[in-house]
Amino acid sequence: MNENAQSLPLWVHLVRVLAVFAFFLVGTALLTWGERRILGRMQSRRGPNRVGPLGIGQFVVDAVKMLFKEDFTPGMVNRPLFTLAPLIGVVVSLLSMAVIPISGDITIAGHTFPLQVADLGVGVLWILAVGSIHVYSLFLAGWASTSPYPLIGGVRASAQMISYEIAQGLAIASVFIYAGSLRVSDIIAAQSGDGLIPGMPGWFVVPLFPAFVVFMVAMVAEAGRTPFDLAEAEGELVGGFVTEYSSMRFGLFMIAEFMGAITQSAIMVTLFFGGPSGPTFGLEGTLAGLLGFVWFFLKTGFFIFFFILLRGALPRYRYARLINLGWKVLIPVALMWAAVTAVFVMLTEQGGLGPQARIALGVGAAVILALLVLVRPDEDDDRPAPDHAVDVAPASTPAEPTASSTTIGRNG
Amino acid sequence: MPAPLVTLLFFVALVVLLALFLTRTSWGRGFLVPLRAMVRKPETSQYPEEPRPVTPRFHGRHQLNRYADGLEKCIGCELCAWACPADAIYVQGADNTIEARYSPGERYAEDYQINYNRCILCGLCIEACPTRALTMTHDYEFSADSRRGLIWTKDKLLAPSVEGAESTPQTDREVRRRGFNYYGGLAVTPPSVHGGRFEQAANAPSARAGQVLPTGVVGPGREAGTLPSTDEDPVDPAVVSRTNTTAPVRPDSEGER
Numbered sequence: 223m224n225e226n227a228q229s230l231p232l233w234v235h236l237v238r239v240l241a242v243f244a245f246f247l248v249g250t251a252l253l254t255w256g257e258r259r260i261l262g263r264m265q266s267r268r269g270p271n272r273v274g275p276l277g278i279g280q281f282v283v284d285a286v287k288m289l290f291k292e293d294f295t296p297g298m299v300n301r302p303l304f305t306l307a308p309l310i311g312v313v314v315s316l317l318s319m320a321v322i323p324i325s326g327d328i329t330i331a332g333h334t335f336p337l338q339v340a341d342l343g344v345g346v347l348w349i350l351a352v353g354s355i356h357v358y359s360l361f362l363a364g365w366a367s368t369s370p371y372p373l374i375g376g377v378r379a380s381a382q383m384i385s386y387e388i389a390q391g392l393a394i395a396s397v398f399i400y401a402g403s404l405r406v407s408d409i410i411a412a413q414s415g416d417g418l419i420p421g422m423p424g425w426f427v428v429p430l431f432p433a434f435v436v437f438m439v440a441m442v443a444e445a446g447r448t449p450f451d452l453a454e455a456e457g458e459l460v461g462g463f464v465t466e467y468s469s470m471r472f473g474l475f476m477i478a479e480f481m482g483a484i485t486q487s488a489i490m491v492t493l494f495f496g497g498p499s500g501p502t503f504g505l506e507g508t509l510a511g512l513l514g515f516v517w518f519f520l521k522t523g524f525f526i527f528f529f530i531l532l533r534g535a536l537p538r539y540r541y542a543r544l545i546n547l548g549w550k551v552l553i554p555v556a557l558m559w560a561a562v563t564a565v566f567v568m569l570t571e572q573g574g575l576g577p578q579a580r581i582a583l584g585v586g587a588a589v590i591l592a593l594l595v596l597v598r599p600d601e602d603d604d605r606p607a608p609d610h611a612v613d614v615a616p617a618s619t620p621a622e623p624t625a626s627s628t629t630i631g632r633n634g
Numbered sequence: 635m636p637a638p639l640v641t642l643l644f645f646v647a648l649v650v651l652l653a654l655f656l657t658r659t660s661w662g663r664g665f666l667v668p669l670r671a672m673v674r675k676p677e678t679s680q681y682p683e684e685p686r687p688v689t690p691r692f693h694g695r696h697q698l699n700r701y702a703d704g705l706e707k708c709i710g711c712e713l714c715a716w717a718c719p720a721d722a723i724y725v726q727g728a729d730n731t732i733e734a735r736y737s738p739g740e741r742y743a744e745d746y747q748i749n750y751n752r753c754i755l756c757g758l759c760i761e762a763c764p765t766r767a768l769t770m771t772h773d774y775e776f777s778a779d780s781r782r783g784l785i786w787t788k789d790k791l792l793a794p795s796v797e798g799a800e801s802t803p804q805t806d807r808e809v810r811r812r813g814f815n816y817y818g819g820l821a822v823t824p825p826s827v828h829g830g831r832f833e834q835a836a837n838a839p840s841a842r843a844g845q846v847l848p849t850g851v852v853g854p855g856r857e858a859g860t861l862p863s864t865d866e867d868p869v870d871p872a873v874v875s876r877t878n879t880t881a882p883v884r885p886d887s888e889g890e891r
Contacts, residue, residue, distance in 0.1 A: 264668035534668035
């Protein structure tokens with residue numbers, strides 16, 4: 223698919239880096255405006271509309287405001303970590319975009335390459351590894367603030383991220399088991415062919431649907447957005463880990479959050495929806511590659527809209543339920559589907575399955591999935607047990623003397 | 635089947651599944667609520683560009699009214715200040731003089747201030763006003779960037795004169811020459827006494843207007859409820875001023891009853 227990365231001249235790398243960087247940075251900037259705009263319409267409001275046409279200049283004004291506010295550092299904080307935390311957040315959010323291709327192959331001056339910073343051999347693991355470092359941003363922010371609310375927010379953030387990291391990792395595991403490679407370009411290539419029927423896109427969302435659902439829930443928790451924004455939780459924790467932050471350091475956290483939403487959407491599109499692949503309408507070469515950018519943009523936009531819709535539709539989850547959902551539902555489902563995928567891949571390698579065996583396997587998987595959904599463990603651990611209800615019942619209730627006496631009388 | 639058709643069908647199936655999820659499942663219907671709101675017209679009013687009309691009895695900023703000839707209605711009685719629950723009104727009354735007449739009757743408001751730092755726009759002051767001098771306008775855009783800027787003095791509160799009318803102060807002679815009936819023949823009597831309607835000042839023995847205005851004066855050659863001809867009248871009972879040195883002889887006090 224690609225030339226060897228060593229053989230490409232430096233300017234090619236520059237083009238790739240700048241293109242990806244610009245795409246995600248401009249996307250982040252526009253998302254700060256677009257989210258408020260769309261969210262406003264969901265609440266029968268107009269959203270920001272004062273600066274420029276449709277209020278599109280809002281992000282510039284916001285950035286200027288953030289930059290020129292007083293950068294206040296509370297006296298008791300751990301200064302190095304306090305400053306480091308927001309930087310980690312932004313840098314890590316930028317880093318995880320490095321392995322995501324945002325277009326098909328394009329040809330400039332004889333060199334053919336996709337707009338992707340680096341096509342690493344460990345591509346998908348890079349996403350997971352860098353995503354794990356993102357926890358440090360939130361956790362260090364909470365810790366360095368030396369203040370109760372940020373600390374609770376930081377603890378919540380780390381518990382939540384670590385829990386959902388497992389589910390997300392397992393969902394990604396079924397993807398690369400199915401694709402047979404960790405390299406992102408290979409995963410996309412595996413999806414670019416036909417699906418079950420010729421003409422149907424071979425997106426992994428179809429064969430790996432449970433993994434897709436798990437990933438969809440986990441990516442919201444990973445991005446730390448509603449309904450899983452318990453780490454910030456304005457209502458309960460003031461601002462969680464950002465309570466003590468102001469000015470551009472607070473702005474960096476916001477950038478990291480918005481960038482997280484875009485990154486997670488991009489990963490989702492890359493892993494389950496074929497990345498930049500899509501109908502080419504008979505175009506070839508560079509134009510088809512650029513059309514891939516359009517497809518990628520549309521697909522990513524769909525999931526970003528999904529993020530915004532979640533924020534418009536759902537209230538914040540309770541913390542105990544969040545952890546319950548992560549550990550008792552998402553991780554088992556993801557683990558099971560990773561195992562099922564592995565078995566399927568193994569069998570295919572051993573010589574494939576007949577159509578009847580495939581149907582039988584599919585039915586079996588469906589039954590297991592249905593059982594998992596229907597037979598659920600008690601979700602609310604902190605709900606009072608039924609024993610307590612008996613205790614509070616009125617003790618003075620007469621033990622039905624009339625009933626027993628009538629019975630005796632009638633019998634006698 | 636040709637491949638493009640399958641692709642099309644696949645996407646149609648995706649959309650149908652999404653639509654089924656949104657309309658048939660409880661989760662989907664929940665997500666449909668904000669989506670439906672997106673296609674509705676937003677409720678937002680474009681305030682600075684298109685301000686919405688206020689209700690007719692809206693309690694906006696105050697205004698001190700004038701009569702049609704430019705005299706101020708305020709008589710400096712301070713009833714508004716006493717009625718004010720927020721202690722936002724300051725009135726300093728003074729006497730009208732022959733040379734400088736501000737209001738019909740004896741007194742006028744030399745200084746009148748409303749402190750909008752304190753005012754709660756409840757409207758008790760305009761209910762208390764016996765002459766309808768103080769009313770509330772529909773203007774609500776009077777914010778200021780300083781506390782002092784929110785203290786409105788008389789020059790800002792006083793409505794401009796009607797076209798053709800002079801501003802105050804006026805001389806007594808001009809006022810008398812006009813023969814203006816300042817209360818319009820309508821006195822301010824408690825609505826509860828007279829079935830909620832105003833009554834003719836001349837017919838109401840207790841009306842304050844009758845004591846101030848020439849309308850109530852009944853004398854020789856003059857009928858009740860008519861305006862006196864003030865042109866050649868040397869003594870005008872409307873002038874009740876300490877500086878009026880010529881002791882007025884009231885026509886109706888001639889005969890002892």
